[in-house]
Amino acid sequence: MSDPQLLEKVRECLSGALGIEPEEVKPESSLVRDLGAESIDFIDILFRLEKTFDIKIPSGELFPANLLNEEGMVENGCLTPRGLSVLRERMPYLGLEEFEKDPQLSRLSEQFKVQMILNYLRERVVKGAPSSAS
Amino acid sequence: MPVRKKLLGIGIDLVSWDQIRDFLKRHRKSAVERLLNPSEKISYKKTSRPLEFFARCFSAKEAYFKTRNNFWMAEEDFRRVRLLEEGRNRFRMTDASRRNLHIEGRFFKTPTGVGARVFLWEKQGI
Numbered sequence: 001m002s003d004p005q006l007l008e009k010v011r012e013c014l015s016g017a018l019g020i021e022p023e024e025v026k027p028e029s030s031l032v033r034d035l036g037a038e039s040i041d042f043i044d045i046l047f048r049l050e051k052t053f054d055i056k057i058p059s060g061e062l063f064p065a066n067l068l069n070e071e072g073m074v075e076n077g078c079l080t081p082r083g084l085s086v087l088r089e090r091m092p093y094l095g096l097e098e099f100e101k102d103p104q105l106s107r108l109s110e111q112f113k114v115q116m117i118l119n120y121l122r123e124r125v126v127k128g129a130p131s132s133a134s
Numbered sequence: 135m136p137v138r139k140k141l142l143g144i145g146i147d148l149v150s151w152d153q154i155r156d157f158l159k160r161h162r163k164s165a166v167e168r169l170l171n172p173s174e175k176i177s178y179k180k181t182s183r184p185l186e187f188f189a190r191c192f193s194a195k196e197a198y199f200k201t202r203n204n205f206w207m208a209e210e211d212f213r214r215v216r217l218l219e220e221g222r223n224r225f226r227m228t229d230a231s232r233r234n235l236h237i238e239g240r241f242f243k244t245p246t247g248v249g250a251r252v253f254l255w256e257k258q259g260i
Contacts, residue, residue, distance in 0.1 A: 060208040
């Protein structure tokens with residue numbers, strides 16, 4: 001599957017889940033800030049991606065959970081160097097260059113962009129990499 | 135002896151009926167299987183108002199996750215947390231991984247849906 005085909009399918013999933021036009025979905029779009037995704041939308045997106053690409057996305061692999069509950073990860077509302085390191089390790093598909101300049105926890109959700117989903121699917125679907133749970 | 139508690143956080147979540155209705159229309163089987171714990175699954179299948187039941191479960195759990203500064207929780211987190219309704223829109227929750235917590239909340243209605251407000255307390259002296 002080519003990158004344009006991948007983007008087209010992801011656009012369909014997100015536009016359906018979020019009730020927006022496919023053209024509004026751009027790789028650089030933030031799911032929360034630009035596309036208005038809310039709590040249930042993330043689960044809807046996950047389930048749609050699984051159906052569209054016929055894959056099972058293991059729990060926590062695309063949108064990792066409980067990332068910052070460990071001690072020492074957040075201090076005064078900002079991710080610590082350790083927190084950033086853990087984030088990089090567990091979310092390799094997430095582009096953090098911009099976030100690292102000002103790692104406020106309140107800004108983290110803005111980093112969940114369409115490109116993150118594309119990066120993940122490129123590995124799983126295009127390159128055929130197994131999930132981390134397999 | 136009364137248990138001392140320390141307030142750790144407050145969380146709020148809102149869902150609209152339309153959102154939940156559309157979501158269940160597309161993903162009912164996955165949603166029930168992957169997001170509800172065993173006792174909630176039984177209640178869901180028995181209730182005459184499954185839409186409302188699921189909406190309340192979901193909003194309460196999301197509100198709880200927000201008390202812990204998490205904007206996203208994995209499926210097993212949804213299943214691990216159990217909602218216990220106590221009437222008059224009050225509820226408690228249990229989190230099997232955090233037995234030192236006291237989780238309580240209230241549902242509230244909006245013109246288009248339902249919301250949940252959760253208070254997260256840490257039991258002290260236990």
